[in-house]
Amino acid sequence: xxxxxxxxxxxxxxxxxxxxxxxxxxxxxxxxxxxxxxxxxxxxxxxxxxxxxxxxxxxxxxxxxxxxxxxxxxxxxxxxxxxxxxxxxxxxxxxxxxxxxxxxxxxxxxxxxxxxxxxxxxxxxxxxxxxxxxxxxxxxxxxxxxxxxxxxxxxxxxxxxxxxxxxxxxxxx
Numbered sequence: 001x002x003x004x005x006x007x008x009x010x011x012x013x014x015x016x017x018x019x020x021x022x023x024x025x026x027x028x029x030x031x032x033x034x035x036x037x038x039x040x041x042x043x044x045x046x047x048x049x050x051x052x053x054x055x056x057x058x059x060x061x062x063x064x065x066x067x068x069x070x071x072x073x074x075x076x077x078x079x080x081x082x083x084x085x086x087x088x089x090x091x092x093x094x095x096x097x098x099x100x101x102x103x104x105x106x107x108x109x110x111x112x113x114x115x116x117x118x119x120x121x122x123x124x125x126x127x128x129x130x131x132x133x134x135x136x137x138x139x140x141x142x143x144x145x146x147x148x149x150x151x152x153x154x155x156x157x158x159x160x161x162x163x164x165x166x167x168x169x170x171x172x173x
Contacts, residue, residue: 014049018056019085023049048088050170051076056083058120058145064112067145068103069167070123070131075099079110086110096134104138114139121145123167 009026016023023046027035035042051069055078059065064081073094079087087110091102107114118141125131127144136142 012044012046014046016049016052018053018083021085023052047167048076048090051167052078052085052088054170055080055120065118065120066103066106066110066112067120067122068099070099070121070125071167072124075102075123077102077106079106079112081110096129096131099131100134100138103135107139116140118143 004026008029010029010032011024011026013022013024025046027044035044055067058067059078059080061083065079067078067080069076069078074090074092076090077087078085087106089106091099093099093102103119104114106112107117119135119139120143121132121135122145125144132142
């Protein structure tokens with residue numbers, strides 16, 4: 001079954017040498033043309049490539065963990081076990097309960113125990129939010145991710161929470 005609707009697409013791939021795999025992606029031909037015109041020197045990549053690479057740096061190579069990156073009602077969920085990619089997917093959600101369902105689905109599908117395996121949180125989420133409170137009720141170890149070690153905010157600018165711009169930070173790491 002096709003994952004994409006019929007259309008005119010330009011296909012590409014992003015290498016993930018740490019996982020010994022490639023991510024394939026499709027971009028609408030018209031959008032790809034505009035991007036090439038506006039940003040001729042830009043390197044195209046799958047949206048997940050920097051997120052997966054960064055997740056591997058967050059979840060220790062000798063442990064197991066799940067990471068959720070939230071952005072504009074979409075969550076990217078990654079599950080890693082001893083440096084091996086168990087799961088990656090994105091889900092649209094409207095409510096905290098929707099998000100909880102998708103996160104617990106990953107734990108279930110990967111045979112991970114939410115009482116033992118930590119969930120690393122990134123993106124548009126604050127500790128006093130409804131989403132955090134719902135997740136905390138079902139997952140014992142919640143941790144916010146930090147920025148890459150080689151990134152610093154200017155001294156005269158108030159830094160946002162470290163986990164807020166995870167996708168952007170991931171491009172640098």
